[in-house]
Amino acid sequence: MAVLSKIRQRSLLLILVIGFCLLAFIIGDIINSGGFGVSKEVGSVNGKDIMAQEFFQKVNDMQSRQQGQGVTTTAASNAVWNQEVDNILFAERFDKTGIRVGKEHVYNMYAQDPSVAQNPQFLNALGKFDKAKFNEFLVNMKTTNPAQYQMIERNVPLVEDMAKRQLYVTMLKAGFYTTDAEAKAKYKSESDKASFDYVYVPFTTINDDQVKVSDDEIIAFMKKNEKKYKSEASREIEFVKFDSKPSAADEAEMKSSINALLAPSVKYDEKTGKNDTIQGFGQLPAGDVAEFVAANSEMGLDTMFYSKERLPVEHAEQLFNLPVGGVFGPYIDNGYYKISRMMKKGGSVTASHILIGFQTRSKEEAKLKAEDLLKQVNANPGSFAQLAKDNSEDPGSKDTGGEYKDIVPGQMVPTFDKFIFNNPVGATGIVETQFGYHVIKVTGKSDAVKAVQLATVAQKIQASEKTTDEVFTKASKMEMDAETKPFADLAKQYGLTVNTANKVLANEEAIQGLGNNREIVKWAFNKDTKVGDVKKFDLPMGQGHVVARLKAVNEKGLLPLEEAKTVVLPILRNEKKAELIKKKMAGATLEEVAQKTGSSVATATDVTLAAPMIPNVGGEPKVVGKAFALAAGKTSGLIVGQTGVFMVRAKGVVAAPELPNYSAYTTRMKAESRGGVTNRISAVLKDKADIVDNRAEFN
Numbered sequence: 001m002a003v004l005s006k007i008r009q010r011s012l013l014l015i016l017v018i019g020f021c022l023l024a025f026i027i028g029d030i031i032n033s034g035g036f037g038v039s040k041e042v043g044s045v046n047g048k049d050i051m052a053q054e055f056f057q058k059v060n061d062m063q064s065r066q067q068g069q070g071v072t073t074t075a076a077s078n079a080v081w082n083q084e085v086d087n088i089l090f091a092e093r094f095d096k097t098g099i100r101v102g103k104e105h106v107y108n109m110y111a112q113d114p115s116v117a118q119n120p121q122f123l124n125a126l127g128k129f130d131k132a133k134f135n136e137f138l139v140n141m142k143t144t145n146p147a148q149y150q151m152i153e154r155n156v157p158l159v160e161d162m163a164k165r166q167l168y169v170t171m172l173k174a175g176f177y178t179t180d181a182e183a184k185a186k187y188k189s190e191s192d193k194a195s196f197d198y199v200y201v202p203f204t205t206i207n208d209d210q211v212k213v214s215d216d217e218i219i220a221f222m223k224k225n226e227k228k229y230k231s232e233a234s235r236e237i238e239f240v241k242f243d244s245k246p247s248a249a250d251e252a253e254m255k256s257s258i259n260a261l262l263a264p265s266v267k268y269d270e271k272t273g274k275n276d277t278i279q280g281f282g283q284l285p286a287g288d289v290a291e292f293v294a295a296n297s298e299m300g301l302d303t304m305f306y307s308k309e310r311l312p313v314e315h316a317e318q319l320f321n322l323p324v325g326g327v328f329g330p331y332i333d334n335g336y337y338k339i340s341r342m343m344k345k346g347g348s349v350t351a352s353h354i355l356i357g358f359q360t361r362s363k364e365e366a367k368l369k370a371e372d373l374l375k376q377v378n379a380n381p382g383s384f385a386q387l388a389k390d391n392s393e394d395p396g397s398k399d400t401g402g403e404y405k406d407i408v409p410g411q412m413v414p415t416f417d418k419f420i421f422n423n424p425v426g427a428t429g430i431v432e433t434q435f436g437y438h439v440i441k442v443t444g445k446s447d448a449v450k451a452v453q454l455a456t457v458a459q460k461i462q463a464s465e466k467t468t469d470e471v472f473t474k475a476s477k478m479e480m481d482a483e484t485k486p487f488a489d490l491a492k493q494y495g496l497t498v499n500t501a502n503k504v505l506a507n508e509e510a511i512q513g514l515g516n517n518r519e520i521v522k523w524a525f526n527k528d529t530k531v532g533d534v535k536k537f538d539l540p541m542g543q544g545h546v547v548a549r550l551k552a553v554n555e556k557g558l559l560p561l562e563e564a565k566t567v568v569l570p571i572l573r574n575e576k577k578a579e580l581i582k583k584k585m586a587g588a589t590l591e592e593v594a595q596k597t598g599s600s601v602a603t604a605t606d607v608t609l610a611a612p613m614i615p616n617v618g619g620e621p622k623v624v625g626k627a628f629a630l631a632a633g634k635t636s637g638l639i640v641g642q643t644g645v646f647m648v649r650a651k652g653v654v655a656a657p658e659l660p661n662y663s664a665y666t667t668r669m670k671a672e673s674r675g676g677v678t679n680r681i682s683a684v685l686k687d688k689a690d691i692v693d694n695r696a697e698f699n
Contacts, residue, residue, distance in 0.1 A: 043081070043693045045088040052698060055080065074509035074518055077695060081507070087161065089685040094164050097171065105163040106156065107131045120361055172681060173674040183662035186610075186669055191656030193606040196627040199593045200602065200617060201585060202644035203577045211576040215561060218568045222558045229568070231559045234503045235524040236552035238487065239514065240496040242475040244544040246463045258330050258337045258459050261296055281339055281457060282327035289341065289455045297457040298336070305346050305409035305451035320452055336458040344453040346409040350444035351420045352384055352402040355394040357436035370430050370437035377428055377439060384441055393436065403443070408451035416440070468542065475536050475545035482534040487549045500551065503563060506696035520548050525696050578640045585638055585645060593647050606654070618643055628653055 041049040042056075062076040093099075110116045117129045122137065124130040141149045222229040246254070262280045269276045279285075284292055293301045308320040312333040319328055322342035329339030354373055358366040373391060377384050385401025392398035409421060415431045420442050423429070428441045463471070478490050491498045499513040506525050509518040520537055523529055529550055537546045554560040559567070587593040590601045604614050604627075612624035620641045630636060630650035639646045 042695055042698060043691070045085050045692075046092065046690050048088050050081075050084050050088075055084065056698070058084075072509060072516065072518075074507065074516075078507060081693070081695065085686065085689075085691060086682055089682070089689055090161070090165055090168065093168055093685070097168065099164050099167050101160050101163040101167065105167070106159050107134065109159050109163050109166070110134065118360060120365075169678055169681065173677050176670065176673040176677070178666045178669040178673065180662055180666065183665035183669060184659075186665050187659065187662055188656060189609040190611075191608070192628070192653055193608055193656075194624065194627045194653045195603070195605045195607070195651040196630075197590055197601050197603050197649045197651065198614070198623070198627075199585070199590045199597070199599050199647045200614075200644055201581050201597050201599055201646075203574050203581070205644075206577045206580055208573060211573055211580070213569055213572045213576070217572055218561065218564055219558070221568055221572060222564060226558065229559045229564065231503075231554065231557065231563075232505055233525075233556040234505055234554045234560065235521075235550060236554070236560070236562075237501045237504055237511065237520065237524055237548050238498050238551045239501070239511075239520075239546050239548040240478070240491045240494070240498055241514070241539075242471050242478075242494075242496070242545045242547070244463045244468045244471045244539075244542055246461050247467050250464045250467055251461055253464070254337050254459060254461055255330055258339060258457065261339060261457060262327065262329075281341060282325070286325070286343070289343065293455055293457055296459075298460055299456065299458045301455055303410070303453060305344070305411070305453050307408055307451050311452075319454060320449075322452075322454075332461070333458075336460050338456050338458045340454045340456040342452060343455050345449045346451045346453070347445065347447045348406040348408050348450040349420045349442060349446075350403065350405045351407060352388060352404070352441045352443055353394070353397070353416075354384075354388045354392040354402050354439040355436050356391065356439070357393045359436070366437050367430075367432075370439050373439045374428060374430055377441065381441075387439075406446070406450060409453070410451070462542075471544055475547055478547050479534055479536040482547070482549065487534065503554075503560070507693070514546065517546070520546065522696075523548070524550050575640075578645055581645045582638050582640075585647065589635065590647055590649050603651075620646070623648060 040052045042052040043050045058080045059073065059076045062080055063071055063073065066076075111129045111131070116122060116134070122129055122134045124133070138149070138152070141152070262282060264280050264283070265278050266275050267278055268274075279288075281289075281292065290301045308316050311319050312331075315328065315331050315333070319340055319342075322328055322340075324342050324345065327339060327341045330337050331340075332338070354370075356366045356370045356373070361369075369391075373387055376387060385403075388398055388402030392402050394402070397404055407417075407420060410417060412420070413433045413435075415433055416438060419427075419429060419431050419440055423442050425442050425445055428439070431438050431440060474494060478494060481490055488498055501512040501514065504511060504521060504524060506521070508521055509516045511517055511520060514520075517537065517539075523535055523537075531550055531553055534547060534549045537548060539545060552560065552562075558564070581597075584597050585593045586596050593599070594601050602616075604624075607614065607624050607627070609621075609624060609628060612619055612621040614620050614623065620643070623639050623641045623646045626636050626639055627648050627650055630648065632650050632652040634650055636646075636648040636650075639648065
């Protein structure tokens with residue numbers, strides 16, 4: 001009792017202690033996650049932090065702007081990351097070079113944007129962009145549309161940055177210069193021609209198993225060339241897929257279910273308290289078909305007309321030739337069981353049109369122009385084709401006088417479609433669509449059936465609950481068994497193929513052979529996941545499951561050994577083969593060497609330094625360079641080339657004639673050197689920068 005009394009006396013203290021501990025735990029978690037105004041960096045560039053809160057806000061903004069385009073969070077994150085890194089690196093260059101931009105530079109950037117520069121309201125009498133008109137537009141917007149003006153103001157720093165980058169790149173390009181001596185050297189490398197005899201012993205004359213290259217030798221070679229063979233942190237994952245596919249029993253059940261829709265059925269009506277008989281799909285009154293389709297199909301009623309060519313290939317003939325009211329099916333099309341009923345059959349119309357869009361002009365201006373053209377057409381019907389060629393903005397028909405032949409119902413947008421099918425041959429008029437104003441003339445009609453309208457009940461063929469449960473059980477069992485049994489043996493037991501995804505990077509979401517699955521990538525890079533760990537993942541849309549195993553962890557540094565073997569191993573192997581071949585190529589002349597090796601003396605004629613290709617061998621710049629350096633009749637020593645070992649005897653070099661000047665080469669080389677600056681500068685800056693990427697810790 002005394003103990004209980006003391007506990008009661010100190011209950012408030014206990015509550016406060018427990019509460020404090022909980023609060024400390026919560027605050028610690030908030031701090032770690034960047035809450036309460038405490039910022040965490042998602043990475044850094046040359047010591048400048050990229051803050052997580054701002055970064056992910058930009059990611060969200062990008063996804064919002066591109067809503068409906070299927071941009072994933074990972075894709076948006078990668079795009080924003082590249083922008084942020086570029087912005088920091090270029091800002092450093094701007095500061096060092098002292099680049100500044102003003103209002104004129106911003107206007108110049110707008111003038112390069114077609115949506116602004118080609119807008120009629122900003123053009124002067126000569127059709128050129130007028131900065132004064134654009135400035136007036138902005139001044140007016142400040143009072144008439146403050147929200148839009150503020151949005152433009154927020155974008156000014158971005159436009160200024162673009163202007164700075166343009167100036168910086170222009171400065172870099174100006175620094176590339178080609179001298180007359182360089183131009184002359186280029187001319188000679190392309191025009192001087194050497195001919196020579198040679199003996200060639202390919203590396204392929206020695207089998208790969210005759211030379212051994214150890215893993216240590218590969219690693220040592222990469223360390224000597226560390227910059228060339230560096231690699232980001234990556235993972236190797238092996239996995240199997242358990243697909244939730246419908247069984248034969250599932251398909252049979254679905255076929256039976258959709259087949260039943262063809263026969264009358266009885267349904268209880270709660271309102272009347274009686275059973276109603278519902279006619280089968282083929283016996284329904286036409287007016288009830290839409291309701292029937294809505295109640296029984298996974299696809300809505302399609303009112304479009306289709307030519308035979310646009311119907312499912314395997315069943316096109318039967319569907320197209322159905323009588324009105326006739327039914328075909330069940331049939332399988334694109335993963336669905338379907339039954340289709342013929343609703344209507346349609347002929348075709350030939351019509352010509354002139355499109356006047358209002359994307360580059362106001363609607364009022366477009367309408368006035370369309371009305372003027374219609375007057376000209378009505379006054380001179382024979383002028384339509386020429387008027388279309390001169391005025392239509394439809395690239396698909398303007399060169400044919402605006403004509404479209406054999407238009408079937410539903411092929412055109414609704415207002416266009418309605419006009420040509422509801423008016424007689426010879427009728428003209430104007431209709432408005434989302435593309436602009438169309439001046440139309442109906443030039444022909446045909447009653448021959450060219451398209452049909454079908455009502456289709458479609459039900460997706462999918463696995464039953466029983467089947468999906470069985471697949472889930474198998475995948476779960478493999479996940480558990482993999483803790484004690486070899487992954488490959490279990491896959492074989494289930495009749496599955498083991499797929500391997502190599503070099504999976506931390507900020508990727510796509511896995512080779514599997515598609516997008518960010519969860520697997522996150523798991524593979526989780527600090528708690530160890531090599532050999534296995535985990536089951538669910539595929540989206542109930543498609544099944546993946547059982548994945550972390551096969552290897554490759555930290556940032558040199559290329560993973562297995563990957564390096566595909567690149568470095570051939571180099572080292574050929575070096576060893578070259579030593580063996582050189583021992584066989586004994587002799588002072590080509591003929592002696594040829595006799596010793598069982599080779600023959602071959603001739604290369606008119607080879608240039610710019611294109612050092614040896615016939616029937618390939619590119620060999622070192623060999624060709626040696627041939628140019630030798631005096632006529634002189635023989636080289638042994639040369640280790642790209643594909644084998646050579647000995648060369650020079651026959652001579654035919655020098656190209658001197659040119660009066662080399663300005664054409666100077667101009668070309670200058671353009672070539674400057675042309676790649678824009679694409680190269682970002683890569684070069686990133687290569688030299690100290691970039692820390694912590695995004696994998698956040699997503």
